[in-house]
Amino acid sequence: MSPELDSFTISEKEGLYKAVFSRRDIRSHFVDKKIPDEALVKILNAAHHAPSVGYSQPWDFILVKNKDTKLKVKNSFVQEREKSISLLDNDLEKQDKYVKLKLEGILESDINICVTYDPERFGPFVLGRTSIPETGEYSVCCAIQNLWLAARAEGIGVGWVSILAIDDLRNILGIPKHVKPIAYLCLGYVNKFEDKPDLERVGWLKRTILSKVIHYEDWNSTELNSWNNTNNIIKKLDDNSV
Amino acid sequence: MSPELDSFTISEKEGLYKAVFSRRDIRSHFVDKKIPDEALVKILNAAHHAPSVGYSQPWDFILVKNKDTKLKVKNSFVQEREKSISLLDNDLEKQDKYVKLKLEGILESDINICVTYDPERFGPFVLGRTSIPETGEYSVCCAIQNLWLAARAEGIGVGWVSILAIDDLRNILGIPKHVKPIAYLCLGYVNKFEDKPDLERVGWLKRTILSKVIHYEDWNSTELNSWNNTNNIIKKLDDNSV
Numbered sequence: 505m506s507p508e509l510d511s512f513t514i515s516e517k518e519g520l521y522k523a524v525f526s527r528r529d530i531r532s533h534f535v536d537k538k539i540p541d542e543a544l545v546k547i548l549n550a551a552h553h554a555p556s557v558g559y560s561q562p563w564d565f566i567l568v569k570n571k572d573t574k575l576k577v578k579n580s581f582v583q584e585r586e587k588s589i590s591l592l593d594n595d596l597e598k599q600d601k602y603v604k605l606k607l608e609g610i611l612e613s614d615i616n617i618c619v620t621y622d623p624e625r626f627g628p629f630v631l632g633r634t635s636i637p638e639t640g641e642y643s644v645c646c647a648i649q650n651l652w653l654a655a656r657a658e659g660i661g662v663g664w665v666s667i668l669a670i671d672d673l674r675n676i677l678g679i680p681k682h683v684k685p686i687a688y689l690c691l692g693y694v695n696k697f698e699d700k701p702d703l704e705r706v707g708w709l710k711r712t713i714l715s716k717v718i719h720y721e722d723w724n725s726t727e728l729n730s731w732n733n734t735n736n737i738i739k740k741l742d743d744n745s746v
Numbered sequence: 747m748s749p750e751l752d753s754f755t756i757s758e759k760e761g762l763y764k765a766v767f768s769r770r771d772i773r774s775h776f777v778d779k780k781i782p783d784e785a786l787v788k789i790l791n792a793a794h795h796a797p798s799v800g801y802s803q804p805w806d807f808i809l810v811k812n813k814d815t816k817l818k819v820k821n822s823f824v825q826e827r828e829k830s831i832s833l834l835d836n837d838l839e840k841q842d843k844y845v846k847l848k849l850e851g852i853l854e855s856d857i858n859i860c861v862t863y864d865p866e867r868f869g870p871f872v873l874g875r876t877s878i879p880e881t882g883e884y885s886v887c888c889a890i891q892n893l894w895l896a897a898r899a900e901g902i903g904v905g906w907v908s909i910l911a912i913d914d915l916r917n918i919l920g921i922p923k924h925v926k927p928i929a930y931l932c933l934g935y936v937n938k939f940e941d942k943p944d945l946e947r948v949g950w951l952k953r954t955i956l957s958k959v960i961h962y963e964d965w966n967s968t969e970l971n972s973w974n975n976t977n978n979i980i981k982k983l984d985d986n987s988v
Contacts, residue, residue, distance in 0.1 A: 516761030559945040645887030678964040703801040
């Protein structure tokens, strides 16, 4: 790669940050418009270029547009949502908020994608996975984030439905026992990307200020002389974001 | 957000894909040059804007530049690497390849970042995490991929060191028992971003063709009439990438 190719123009940089900051978890803005195959393949290829522990590339993508299949997944969602609601029997205010939320767009989105993890790929010895086995699953998540950002750049919304039973997904999609479903994603064009995440807009939770999640040198230090300048820049950013 | 802001210019799109395709897991190209605080904060802020289950934002970032701390982490790596090598006692050819690989740049990189997962944040009821508890950790991985891509756009290399003992990280960095270290990252400027991943360059493994990881409607269908056009585009891509 030549040095010129190596560095980013201002507008290229802006493109990356624009995808990061304007990406949303889409549940309710899907419109009835097909995703062109070219765009879909670009998005999948971006996912496939994620980092993976020991270059194991342990991901698979099951593309779903069949209505019957979507309906089965939706049923799993409905059941899991019911269980979820019952967990809030002691917090009726939260429960009331929860039941009003739209949490998935399985049927309205053009394409669903189940992303899975295959621990046996290029195994049993996977370089770098020997101390922390979960790093295999972590690789799949990096692929999902690549997919999400690429979709955003293509103007396509993605919603991650996590209120599902893993066993249901296995049964519905014929996924082998040793392969683990990691995410069920709904992809489609949208009529808008909201300025803020839905859960912030409806008052469920606020975005934490950045300084709350930054530690210096060890967990217990949230301020430190040697990091004063970094800390000041973060606090300025936080002041401007409130 | 206005419709104009919503869509990406060609060059903005290219910026996103450039970050995705030219991002590398860096172990050996770090140079002795400080990361400016402004760039570091931009990268951390990109991470902080990742998706998270129930908007739980369960990540923390411990920034490390102290040499003694880095040395302790390096020692953990050395020990875990030894264990790893012994797992290959029955495959001497692979073992020989393995011992020659440079697998981390802990000391040479300017800043190390330990990224952790706090399951208690905004809990105990986290919306969307009730059926699949791992989605909390998955959120942290999405943040890591945001960080990685933003760093790439800033010309900064990132290496994920996974050959470490979780308990060592907890002890060295004073991380509470309920918080789980997810990744230990090494950040620094580099003298080059290689065209291909290191493990591909040294012949450890090849990139899988995309069509190998795509399934249509269910796990067992790798071809399907209703997906023929998609499949053809993927195969053409694969033909061009070999």
